[in-house]
Amino acid sequence: MLAWLRRRDPGLITVRRAARVTVVACVGFYLTRYVLGNPGMAPYALFTVIALGLLSQISGSPGQRARTLLGVLPVGWLLVTLGTLLSFNTWAAAAGMFVLGFLVSFAGVGGPRLVGLAAGGQLLYILPCFPPYDPGGLGWRLAGVTLAVLLLAGAELVLWPDAPPVRYRTRLAAAISGLSACLTAVADSWSGDDPAGRERLAALLPEATAAADALRPSQLPPTQRPASAGKRDRALSSTAATVRLLLGRVADLNAEDEHVAVAVPAAAALVREAAGCAEAAAAWLRGEGPVPDTKTMSGALQTFRMRRLNTDPEGLPPERLRLGSLALSLGEWVLSMVTAIRIAAGAPIHPDSTPSEARPGPFWYAYESTGRLWWHRLRENLTPRSVHFQGALRLAAALATARLLSGILDVSHGFWVLLTILTVLRTSAAATRSTLRPALVGTVIGSIVAAGLLFIPVDPLWYAVLLPVLMLVGFAAGPLLGLGWSQGFLSVTIALIFAQVSPVDWRLAETRILDVAFGAVIGVVIGLFAWPRGASGELHRATGIFLADAARVVRDTVDVLAHGKHPGPALPRARSDGMLAEASYALFQSEPAHPVGVDWQATLVAGHHAVRGAEALIKSCPSGGLLPCVTELTVSTSDVAGRYEHAALALLLRDPAAAAAATDGPPSLSWPDNLGRDLYHLADLRVWLDGLRDDLTRLHASA
Structure with missing residues (x-):
């Protein structure tokens, strides 16, 4: 036993x-x-x-x-x-x-x-x-x-x-340490310090990926997820998302041929600094070091840009510039990760440099008071699109209806009706129905046993003796054996409790069955009329809107870099809708298993990659400098944005098979090689677009 x-x-x-x-x-x-x-x-x-x-x-x-x-x-x-x-x-x-x-x-x-x-x-x-x-x-x-x-x-x-x-900080430190080891292996391979660096990276990646996967909401108890409205939890959640993004790009770095690339020593130095900053962040999370400083990573990025500009790329094939752009995007994300760690530690960060027309910026919450952050969280969820709003309204309507009908119909022990709703009502109609059978069967069997106990004339003292045993078994039976066992023991336990408070007879068990059935019917009816699809339906909608926002972000970013336009509202809107999509995904994890069709984690990463990459490009690339290749950029941008729009429409139509973008390759384009040092900015932009195209191929989940 x-x-x-x-x-x-x-x-x-x-x-x-x-x-x-x-x-x-x-x-x-x-x-x-x-x-x-x-x-x-x-x-x-x-x-x-x-x-x-x-x-x-x-x-x-x-x-x-x-x-x-x-x-x-x-x-x-x-x-x-x-x-x-x-x-x-x-x-x-x-x-x-x-x-x-x-x-x-x-x-x-x-x-x-x-x-x-x-x-x-x-x-x-x-x-x-x-x-x-x-x-x-x-x-x-x-x-x-x-x-x-x-x-x-x-x-x-x-x-x-x-x-x-196990503290979330401990899990996060393990993931960041794994990332640091992978980055060190890449830097050693590029610099020639370790010819076996690629093999070392191949050995490190599975363990690092597993540590990052342990940060997924589905792998954590709900109460351990950093999902509060405060700065600390927001920053830790942002750090975890950045770690997953970084690990997804480490394999891309390793696939590059450094023998033909430009500025390899500078790129190796940048990746090594990124590894050191990541390890410093992990040490602080473990309580073994000071809060990491953003100056180190900012200085490394500035040094890399200056060293890269020392090589004139005029006339070089675009493929030779790709490795440096990958290293640069990785360094930008590490800087973002260190900034989030400083926010979590309560350390000061630089003033928000986001233009007023593009706010809120990626770290807007760092500049707000705790009270305003709570108000913002409440306000952004006061919408029928919020799964929190939907769940609260569904439960309130069910409980209020049950209380009203219990009073009008003079239901005996109406308290049990509402307790049943708390027990069986789930976030979707299908999940609610799945709880009915075990709840009703357990209640009927438990009530029959309770009726037998109450029918036998015994001293009430025996009820007091038997109560702790039934409580212990019943309280443990629910998590270990299921809802039916829990309801069965609860029916007997409640009967013995009421038998010690006031005179009762065996008909109390009959009342218990009727009240539970009454509460179950109310729960089912409310579940059928109030957002019956639960988090699954809202998740399709929220992620579809998020990917559609990402498509607008792609188009707006290229407009800024190629045409010199000012950043529009696409980025702030995408950040806001991304938070709603994350909330829907968190609730989705609490529901029973759904049919495999969409890799929701990969879908959210695709949206966040578009947003974060756009933030870095708008900040680092000169506006309007890529006008000479606007034709090629327009074609490539339309291809990537179109794939995002295709995936968004498929999600909104609840068509998982079509959620992944088309598998055909990118359009064949002839990129210029005569833009001087603007070729580096073009390479940065192309790396971002290629990464987004690659992200969209991972949306379909295999069985």
Whole structure:
């Protein structure tokens, strides 16, 4: 049995958590019910523990979780107070359920820590918003909540505390160190310091790629993702995205033939400096060094540009300039990564150099206060396009409808109806339907068992003896065995709890079945009418819009460099839509597995590559200097932008097979070789366009 548990629950994390919640819930319930003799206080002492200890996902070390629980206590007081005061009338309680249900759920836009507390917060309003209307007992209810939170916070510290999770900074440091080693191998190969540098890179790339893949949202528990509205999490998320972009280009560097390239020593020196800056960033993340400075990478980029200009490219084939442009783009991204690391560390960065007409810039959040960042996050998600808005509105509508109908139809124990909705309602109609069968089957079987227990005339003391055993098994059964087992044990557990609070008979089990079925029907109906496709539907839409924005970015960037136009609104719009696409992808990861069709990670990278490359080119290349080759640039730009538009349309039409751009090669063009040193800027632009074309070939996911 123990071996089976360890296979299903490595480290017995789920079992320890179930045991901790069981002990605290029973201590709070028995103390208030039997020692203090207060039946009105007992349910709040018990269900607050279930709400915050079981339904909520609180991350961090034991000390951090304890502080989070204490910090959420005033919110719990507010929710219980409002629920108590609004329970005088069905319509008032339902209206309060809708408003608070939306606000509590929508607060999750602030980050995964708030998302983890949302379900528990909902329960703290649901419990008191049903009759009896008893404002005089509010003090005892708040006392029960306070007792539960204090006991639970203490238990997090002393009762089978969980080991602290692997920090995101540690994962990020490993990925950056792997990137640094790969860059060093490239530099050694180019400079001749290690003739086997290419073989060393081939050996290092798989491990570095695996470390970068460990930063994907799908590979992280939701509560450990850096997705809050603050500067630190935004900067860490930006760093991770940049690392994945850089690793995707390291293989391109290794494929270049340095024997025919121009400015190879300068490129090797630049890549070596980039490797050193990356390792300095990793050392700071591990707590082993100071915050890295952007001056080193900025100086290396300036030195490379000056050394490259010492060689006149006039008359040279364009292919000989490609290696230097690849190295330059890589150095720009490393500079961007170091800047993000400094923001995460709270260190100063240079003033925002983004032109006013092109703002917000890539690091706009570094110059804003925390309050404004939170307001911006809330404002940008107050749109039906936001998956956070959709999810909050869907849940609020379901809970409010259930509360209203429970009051109008005088449903006995309507609390169970709303608890069922919290349990079965998912982000899509298909996912909601998939939870119905196990929930209903488990509830029916558990209710039959509960009816048998209540039918047998026994001393209520036996209910108190049996309750901890059922709680422990039931709380562990859900994560280990599935929703059906959880619902079955929960039905028996609830019956025994109510049997100790007030006189009940076996018909309580019948009421439990009817209430769960009622709640399931409401959840299904709301799920069918409110964004039934869930994150999948919104992800197709959001990424389609993002890629369409990227196509405009490509066209606008070439207009700036070739025609001397001012940057338009394409870049700021693409950054904003990219954030919505990332939010949709994060929620998509929490849904059941979907049919393979689109590699969403590769799709988002294609959009971000367009945005970040455009930022670097507009900043470093002179405007209007490429006018002599505008015809060739127009053809190449139309090809790349057209591929992005093709992929965007395929996503908007939900046609995964057509999401990848056409597989035919780039147009055959005769590029000039008589532009003098502007040939270097042309090479930089062509490398960016070729990289974008290559990105779009990876959108289709293989089975």
